Every structure is written in C-alpha cells, then in structure tokens.
Amino acid sequence: MTPYLYLLPFLLLFLVFVVYPVGYGLFVSLHRWDLLAETRPFVGLEYYRNLFDPETPQSQFFWNSMKNTGFFTLISVPLLIGASLGLALLLHRPIFGRAFFRSVFFLPGILTVSVMGILWRWMFDNQIGLVNAVRTDLLGLQPLPFLSTEGLAWVPVIVGTVWWTIGFNMTLYLAGLGNISQSYYEAAEIDGATPWAKFRFITWPLLAPVTLFVFVTTVLASFQLFGQTLVITSGGPNRTTQSTIQYITEEAFSNNQFSSASAMAFMFGLAMLIFTYLQFRIMARDARGEG
DSSP, X not given: OHHHHHHHHHHHHHIIIIIHHHHHHHHHHTBOOOTTOSOOOBOTTHHHHHTTOTTSHHHHHHHHHHHHHHHHHHHHHHHHHXXXXXXXXXXXXXXXTHHHHHHHHHGGGGSOHHHHHHHHHXXXXXXXXXXXXXXXXXXXXXXXXXXXXXXXXXXXXXXXXXXXXXXXXXXXXXXXXXXXOHHHHHHHHHTTOOHXXXXXXXXXXXXXXXXXXXXHHHHHHHHTOOHHHHHHTTTOSTXXXXXXXXXXXXXXXXXXXHHHHHHHHHHHHHHHHHHHHHHXXXXXXXXXXXX
C-alpha cells in the first residue's frame, strides 16, 4: 500500500480539479441548463446536433471561430519555429553579449497576456499607434486602420504572439544545439563542407527531436488562442479574429448559454485530443527510429 499512499494526494487533486469538472461539464451539456430555472430537463445530444446544423447561430459562429483559430495556428507556428531556430543559431555562436541578447529575447515571455495585448494594441492603434506614426511621419504614407480592417487585424495578433513567445522555443533550440558534439562539425570541415551543408546534414537532423517537441507544444498553445485576440482586437472586426475559446467564453458568460458552451468545449477538446494522439504516434515512431 505504500506507493499508493504516496500517489493518493495527487489522485485526490486529479479527481477534484480534473475528473469532476469534466464530468460536470458533460452533465451540463446534456441538459438545458438555466441558472434561474427550477428544473433543468435532459435534452441529450441536442446542443451537439446544433453545432452541425448550418441554420443555427451556434454552428455558424463556432465553426467560424474554429476557422480563425486554424488560420492563426497555420501562420504563427511556422513563424515561431523558424524565427526561434534562427535566433538560436545566431546566439549559439560565441559572439559578444550573447547572454544579454538571450535574456532580451526571453524576457517578453514573462509578461502576462494582458500586458502584451495592451502593448501591441497601442503599437497598431489606428490613430495614435507607433506603427502608423512611423508610416506617416517618417515614410510619408497614409495610416492603416489595422484594428478595424478584416485581414489586417491579424497582424498585431500574430506579430505580438511571436514577439511574446519566441524566447521559450529559442531556449529549447539552444539546449538542443548545446547537445550536438563539435566533432561532427570538425569532421565536416575536414571534408570541406559548407555552412549550409553542415546545417542540412548535421544540425537539422540532430535537432529533429527538439523540433518535433517544439512543433507539438507550439501548435497546442496556438489552438488555445484567447487573450491576444480578446485584448488586442476583441475578436473583431466582424468576428474575423475571434478564437474558439473566446467564442465559448462569450456563449457561456455573455449569452448565459452554459449547455451550448459546454458542448462546444467538448467538441473543441475532442479535436485537441485527436491532434495530440496523432502527434504522440509520430513521436513514438520517431523514438523507435522508424520516422
């Protein structure tokens, strides 16, 4: 019984803060949940069916938010991986002030999402933003209404997110670069390999496990987009930057549709579980040397 007693505290916390909320959320999604009503009738899968009925606003807004979240993930993940790898390659070299620059690129990650959002909302403000001030005063160009134009509203969200989170991925790549033996590069130099050849045939293959981990964690974090769009664009204009979690929150706490919001949360969670399962299959295959 000794090992089980050591596991008991974690088990209790897991049951209280994970199993119970998930089960209660499932229970809510199967009932017409009205806080002011005396009865909450069982409706089965009604709220799940609404998500696949194109005539319902829940279906339209939910899948639109899923599309927005997918677009953000598709654009931000390659930027976060490519930029962080590039920074890691630069700061892995013995340059002057290397520790200082590593700290500079990592420090934005300690900011809260509200601070980051307010900063980048001000940077891209339609009237008084720094970006438009540079465009008008230094370049002589007309200001662009970033926050009120469909398409352009994604610019501060994506740029701000990359600036905010690039330091964590950079640190992971720096750790991976530090584990690569210099003997590989010395042998490549003897063979006359170019810098590109060293990167292609030594650095990139040996960083594959790190890249896979960075890819999985970055995609999962991007799918959980919420604070950036809430603070910077408020989901606008015309819901074009509204993320899935942001719409679920609106459905629950603004529209008081807790059952519908719970059904959306479970659908979104199912999509995340499927993606996570596929990624773990890839990781397992890579660990066995099959990929």
